[in-house]
Amino acid sequence: MPEKPYDHREIEARWHAEWQDQPLYQAEEDSRKPKYYVLEMLPYPSGELHIGHIRNYSIGDALARYQWMRGYNVLHPMGWDAFGLPAENAALKNGRPPREWTLENIEKMKRTHRRFAFSYDWNREVTTCEPEYYRWNQWFFLKMLEKGIAYRKKALVNWCPQCATVLANEQVVNGCCWRHETTPVEQRALEQWFLRITAYADQLLDDMRQLEGNWPDRVLTMQRNWIGRSEGAEVDFTSAAGPLRVFTTRIDTIYGATCVIVAPEHPLVATHAAPELQAQAKAMVDARSSQGPGDVVKEGFFLGLHATNPFSGEPLPIWVGNFVLMGYGTGAIMAVPGHDQRDFEFCTQYGIPVVPVIRPVDGALADADNMTEAFGDDGIVENSGPYSGLPSAEARARMTARAEQEGFGKAAITFRLKDWGISRQRYWGTPIPVVHCPVDGVVPVPESQLPVLLPAEIQITGSGRSPLENDPAFVETTCPRCGGPARRETDTMDTFVDSSWYFYRYCDARNSAAPYDPAKIDYWFPIDQYIGGVEHAILHLIYSRFWTKVMRDIGLIRNAEPVRKMFTQGMVINNGAKMSKSKGNVVNADDVAEKHGADAARLFALFAAPPEKEVDWTDAGIEGIYRFLGRVYRYATRNIDGAGGDGSADEAVLRKLHQTLRKITEDFDSRWHFNTSIAAVMELLNELIAEESRLSKAAMTQVLELLTFMLAPFAPYLSQELWDMLGHTGPVFKQSWPAYDAALAQEAGAEIVLQVNGKVRGRTVVPFGTEAEQLKTLALAHEKVSSLVAGKTVVKIIAVVDKLVNVVVK
């Protein structure tokens, strides 16, 4: 058969039509096959897929298809993170109702998904803005309220004036909003709903040990830092205003404390500071909140009060310092300028004495007058009453014990992690299911009344409060307890709530009686492989882990962790910047599919770099892949029913064929460096073309079939076309992944590198396993080697079986 040109449009259109209404990718219920749950992070439905998405999904899809071929019952679902601010902004801008806008975007993106033939089980699709989904957010919220995990408090919150809403701590980047990177976040006091994630801090930390090895170290490190567990002690300093509690990790330095510093928001300021000092503290708070990224200059003032060091009995001045955080520890510290750099800077600035009390294990105590920086290491405690001479660690233990005995302190653990504020003053989110009753206070909506529906018709104003407040039909209700008039809560939930458990819903997506059937979770969980961007290393991935633990404690599920293996793929860079709408460098997936085809786009996304690394998008790069696919196609079409050659190249070609298959299989099972898998297929093709006329018909048949299989996880359209051309029926990815033939893949002999003084001077082929002694003899007999050795003394000869010989001469 003469070769045919590669027409990606024709091939992809044909199979697209063929597959359109077929349930090809459904996961089986009640299967006896082993399960494999592969998941890619669900996208926000912005309206278009770009190449960054394509990369994420191409990795997951290759894996899903490979696992199908390996005989697994694969669950590979997709959904939409459909609540969130852009829908409201779109509504403001062009008057489209958020739901309508969102659903339309979803339809558009789904078309692109199908065009790329990603193997999702669309029967399990989850759309988080639909009541069938968000009612379970509300249900979980009520459970958490019962358990005391959800609670309400007035708190200083991060407020973004641009978003006109509250941000979680995790959403504040360098003092600015994560969505508006130049807008400083303000502090406001509001009644907010919180989830007590801090109660799980230790578990979140401890269970990371189960994840080690299967999650990227980088992600685990970031989570550990985020949780920020510190062991130390709380100690009461006595003062005229009552006991003042500080948190310290270095109680061993307490004899070196020269003042106590409180945060400007500390209650002591409000109760005991003179009015002008209170104004000064307030100014400090405001200055800090409006300060953007960069260094905050240390500032402070004397409060006019003293506190007594419970160990030394010494009176110390109480200062207010702008670098002391109310939100961490007790909001008050003991300043030990001799052994803490921050305290050193503050105290020297205000002339507060420096008193060194720790010396290096093998050195002398520093001289206070000549210090230029604090000595922050552990050492030997000096000038510290009965503790003098003890190593730091022991001093800490004894001092803490004494504080506990005498009731002025205790061992304490402080976390950097704070409770998760979930209230948002927004319309397009899950309504928080409580009502405010003048008689009964805050009353949960009974489960039977769920879901609390978001009203469809709403005037989005963009002003500070939730648009829901302006909808009397929503706000005005009756108290479920007393039946009197009451107001609904108008805050909605943070959208990270939606994504904290969506992957459980995939297991039972149409359940209307419960979030899911626990038996199904038992079968499918944990997720075998989760794939997504590293930008979610802390937010989404910590919340998800927390939610799983809560569901377990409610008694719904048994697994403590949702994700067994995590993979973070690198970003796609275009023109030196991360692709984003605001930078205007987005490469649209449909455009690429039109020009070069979905197969080429997918293959290039995998070929350009190892999946965990960033990858530069280049039009030229995808051209190369497109040419490769064309060569494969033309090679196949012109050889598919040819007469065959004399077979003189069969042995070499089949060896290469099975070596390539072995490499791809190994890449899937270990390191996922699909760029080298694809390079190996290219190498194979180069050899196939070179030896084309010398291949027997039987060998050619085997070549074409295995080549088709090798491409099946990466290029579904082309491989299906080839499979069809080869006279087979049915989807190629439902065939069994072929086992490579180890005997065929075996090289004829070992190539031994011959070196003199570590430099390669020749090589020779010997039977595998040829012994070292024999290799040495062979090497010395080698013409090139012997000429270089002649006239010199052989110092030694190193021989490594099947690898090399190195003759060392002098």
Place this chain on the structure above:
RNA sequence: GCUGGAGUGGCGGAACUGGCAGACGCACGGGACUCAAAAUCCCGCAUCCUUCACUGGGUAUGAGGGUUCGACCCCCUCCUCCAGCACCA
């Protein structure tokens, strides 16, 4: 500042366990086919020296040192870049 990670041709990257540095692709140069172009195919492509040529040799994995018969790989010092955290007491 702290904590991770990374530096290899013009570019993206390979070299998996200390054993042939530069696979594969892009770009580039030359050639074939063509009236011409596109497409396609063939050849070359780290660098310097040597040779008419075949060839042969030296130098190269951010810089400098070390360990080793042998180092992109291990150790030490330094430089640069990227990411995360950033007064967390």
